[in-house]
Amino acid sequence: GPLAAALGGETTERLAKVGITLGAEGLSQINRLVIKALTAEEQEIYARPQEQLAVALGQGLAAAAKQRPLVLVLDTYEIVDQTLCDYALRQVIQASGGQTIWVIAGRANLADSEQRGQIYFRGYRQDFSDQVYPVQLREFGLEEIQQFFAKQVEPIDATQAEALSRFSRGIPFVINLAAELWAKGVPFEEITAAPNQGDATQSAHYQIIKAMSQRFLVHCLGPEHRADRQTVFGLAMLRRSEAKLLRAMLDVEALEPRLQELQSRYSFILAESLQLDNKLKTFLGEYLLAPVRRSEPLLQEINQRALSWLDLRIEQATAGMTDRADRLAEEGIKFRQPA
Known part of the structure; x- marks a missing residue:
């Protein structure tokens, strides 16, 4: 790699043996040697690898979307609900171009900025202004539970819908799991209690x-x-x-x-x-x-x-x-x- 080329095989081998004892000055010297061995483009990647990777991913999506528009769905924002992950996701979105639509679902309000404890959450509106279209999804009510089962499996009566509503708290994820189990022949009572x-x-x-x-x-x-x-x-x-x-x-x-x-x-x-x-x-x-x-x-x-x-x-x-x-x-x- 660039480091080995910059230092030479013998020097690299010696450093590998004593590298653990190198101080800050020694590491700084090695870093400068590495940078000298890199092209301008490689230096950008070396200096900010995570950011460059996110941008490259976004650009790749943009290139793919030129052939056919893309819709990308992230149905559990909580997977990236950490500062570094969220920052990387925004960089990917920004680089993915106008032919890519992102659908991001989460429990918290992602559109607007707010103070979350001691952390300030920057809402997606601040980065994407009028391109953000927030939709608040509510819990499933009794009628929606019955409609869902009628479409996905088979109709259920009001008593069954009430039992499932109490158990699921109206959460679509739970209702979907219940429907899958019932479709496999699991008795309804064994699902809800x-x-x-x-x-x-x-x-x-x-x-x-x-x-x-x-x-x-x-x-x-x-x-x-x-x-x-x-x-x-x-x-x-x-x-x-x-x-x-x-x-x-x-x-x-x-x-x-x-x-x-x-x-x-x-x-x-x-x-x-x-x-x-x-x-x-x-x-x-x-x-x-x-x-x-x-x-x-x-x-x-x-x-x-x-x-x-x-x-x-x-x-x-x-x-x-x-x-x-x-x-x-x-x-x-x-x-x-x-x-």
Whole structure:
């Protein structure tokens, strides 16, 4: 490559052996040698590889669109809902030309700029002005659920639509999964309700719960996102907003900065109210109750910290109190035994 050509084989081999000990000045010298060996075009790529890759992708799409207009659909914006990814996506869009139409679907408002916690989100209108056409899609109502099933599988009655509406919370993704399962012959009742016996995690109902939860958690399922997952799970386990309890569960002192930072990356976190999006909390609560998940070390740690905090609260609240029966006995009050 350019580096080997610039330095020569023998020098490169020597540097490989001692490279780990090179200081900032040595690395700077190598960088200058590399740049000298590159053409002007290669230097642009070397200096800003990610940006150049995004632009090249956009230009490739523009070239393809000259033959035939393109419509590109990104149905889960949350996959790129991180600053660097979002920036790259905008560069691709800008370079893709007027023959390419982009359809981007997400839970948050992408068109308008707004403050998200401590992060300012730059709306797509600012970059693409009057080329942005926002459409707000609402949840499926009973009539729409029935229309969807009639078209995709077969008609369902009002009672079935009501049961599916309660389970799905009107989320099209869940309704589509339910339709696919019913088309395969899975009884409707097994889709909309958890089984009373047997392994619930093997049920069709749970498979939808799992798919929906993992759809929400697409960015924090990897081992490198353990802290993110811990925070989301902690919020899901809270019955009511309790900052002190959540701080203990997560073992963090600076709770607000952590939640604000997560809110900037995950639109389903509501940092100010210490809550998750209601739909996610509904599905995630059932997802976490699965035996295989309840035994995970991460959840066990959160539970143990919560119990320790609650035990301490009980101890503090009952400090100085004597047993009620003992106190009554001391006061000479006797209980009448039942006949």
